Amino acid sequence: MILISTIQSIATEEKAILVGAYLSQRHQTQEQYEQSLQELEQLADTAGARVLQVFTQNRDGYDSSTLVGKGKLEEITLYVEENEIDVVIFNSELSPKQKRNIEKIVPCKVIDRTELILDIFALRARTHEGKLQVELAQLQYLLPRLTGKGTEMSRLGGGIGTRGPGETKIEVDRRKIRDQVTKISKDLEQIKKQRQIERNLRIKNNVPVIALVGYTNVGKSSLFNLLYKQLNPASAKDEVLVENKLFATLDTTVRLIELEPKISTLMVDTVGFIQDLPHNLVAAFRSTLEEVLYADVLLHVVDVSDPHHNDKIETVEKVLTDLGVTDPRIIYVYNKIDIRSNYSEDYELVVTENSVQVSVLHQNGIDQLRALILQYIFQDYSQNTLSIPYHRSDIYAAAHEIGKVLSKQEDEHGWIMAIFARKSANEGFIKKHMNSIEILERENHEFTV
Ligand SMILES: Nc1nc2c(ncn2[C@@H]2O[C@H](COP(=O)(O)OP(=O)(O)OP(=O)(O)O)[C@@H](O)[C@H]2O)c(=O)[nH]1
Numbered sequence: 001m002i003l004i005s006t007i008q009s010i011a012t013e014e015k016a017i018l019v020g021a022y023l024s025q026r027h028q029t030q031e032q033y034e035q036s037l038q039e040l041e042q043l044a045d046t047a048g049a050r051v052l053q054v055f056t057q058n059r060d061g062y063d064s065s066t067l068v069g070k071g072k073l074e075e076i077t078l079y080v081e082e083n084e085i086d087v088v089i090f091n092s093e094l095s096p097k098q099k100r101n102i103e104k105i106v107p108c109k110v111i112d113r114t115e116l117i118l119d120i121f122a123l124r125a126r127t128h129e130g131k132l133q134v135e136l137a138q139l140q141y142l143l144p145r146l147t148g149k150g151t152e153m154s155r156l157g158g159g160i161g162t163r164g165p166g167e168t169k170i171e172v173d174r175r176k177i178r179d180q181v182t183k184i185s186k187d188l189e190q191i192k193k194q195r196q197i198e199r200n201l202r203i204k205n206n207v208p209v210i211a212l213v214g215y216t217n218v219g220k221s222s223l224f225n226l227l228y229k230q231l232n233p234a235s236a237k238d239e240v241l242v243e244n245k246l247f248a249t250l251d252t253t254v255r256l257i258e259l260e261p262k263i264s265t266l267m268v269d270t271v272g273f274i275q276d277l278p279h280n281l282v283a284a285f286r287s288t289l290e291e292v293l294y295a296d297v298l299l300h301v302v303d304v305s306d307p308h309h310n311d312k313i314e315t316v317e318k319v320l321t322d323l324g325v326t327d328p329r330i331i332y333v334y335n336k337i338d339i340r341s342n343y344s345e346d347y348e349l350v351v352t353e354n355s356v357q358v359s360v361l362h363q364n365g366i367d368q369l370r371a372l373i374l375q376y377i378f379q380d381y382s383q384n385t386l387s388i389p390y391h392r393s394d395i396y397a398a399a400h401e402i403g404k405v406l407s408k409q410e411d412e413h414g415w416i417m418a419i420f421a422r423k424s425a426n427e428g429f430i431k432k433h434m435n436s437i438e439i440l441e442r443e444n445h446e447f448t449v
């Protein structure tokens, strides 16, 4: 646990500068590069730093020992000294060697993009599981970087050519970290099992799952809160955090929402994605994001006031593919149309039948969105009305198991029940009890948008 403190973090109001290298050879346009620097600034701001200057260099390739060239580093060093900078943040991930070399030259704290994101995640994790996931990612980031500290320690130990105390300490540290990684992984596995049990229960209860996914800061949690507030007014106080910062949401929240009277769905709010999300974090958050794998419908929320939203859609879809989401049923929720007009001449919005334009802030387009969600869900669900004779209380009981009983009446023949369930369950039930029950109505929901 002590080891965690070796991950560098940012204190509030620390003075920062950003450093990036634009590689013309790489598959990235100048515009995308500038966009990623802007995003780095937002990340730094989220972590509490104040960015005073951005240093950037065009290169053919990264310098293997210091990422940017020596001349650039001297320029940076001068600026750091003159302006009493606390932290230098590099836009790409530094190799352990690069980081060590830069730290020798620049007289302040040096961190890279990955460390910055890990720092923000550590700040924001709330639940036990979230904290474990971040700790796991941090430890995995640290493991290959222990060598740096070791060199210093063995230098302190002083023995040239001997196995100094520092090296021994590294071995101890490594082992401790590995033990800790194993322990956390086991704990997470346990939590995952628990979630699997809950998920099985849900499937058994035939509750459709709707997951909100998207880039960070696009308005997923705002939409989650709005739907929850509109449809479950009694419990409106229970809101999730919304902030104009990156990664406001880290922990997955699942809520029961009635999209239609008596038709319950589970809505899942998830962590936002970002370009170059550290691999360790993707791996660590995999189990939380598994909810996404099992969702009936994904709401991919997009901030269309952002001129780069198409790149961000691509990033999100790439992460979804990495997570193993294949052939998802997606509704694109084009959000923030209220501020879109500022940019609208610059780019076109691709409007398809699986997209809807909304402003969560002004509550525009929400009814259309709801109708579209219902339409998607009812591709899998159906509603049948059956008559079950009184002497078959076994079938009456079984009907409650397959889905949700929307209404129940009695007449001279038996119970009349309207059952909402996954199509397969509804059809299976009818097939099994064909000879004993009567079908009064067998239909799919039709919703018009
Ligand atoms: N103008 C405008 N702002 C919006 C709209 N919807 C959300 N926002 C703002 O966008 C910011 C981010 O909203 P969140 O709901 O926290 O976004 P998120 O996607 O959950 O973000 P992360 O949890 O960080 O991934 C907040 O400042 C919201 O008030 C909208 O329709 N119009």
Ligand SMILES: [Mg+2]
Pocket: 220, 221, 222, 241, 242, 248, 249, 270, 272
């Ligand atoms: Mg959120």
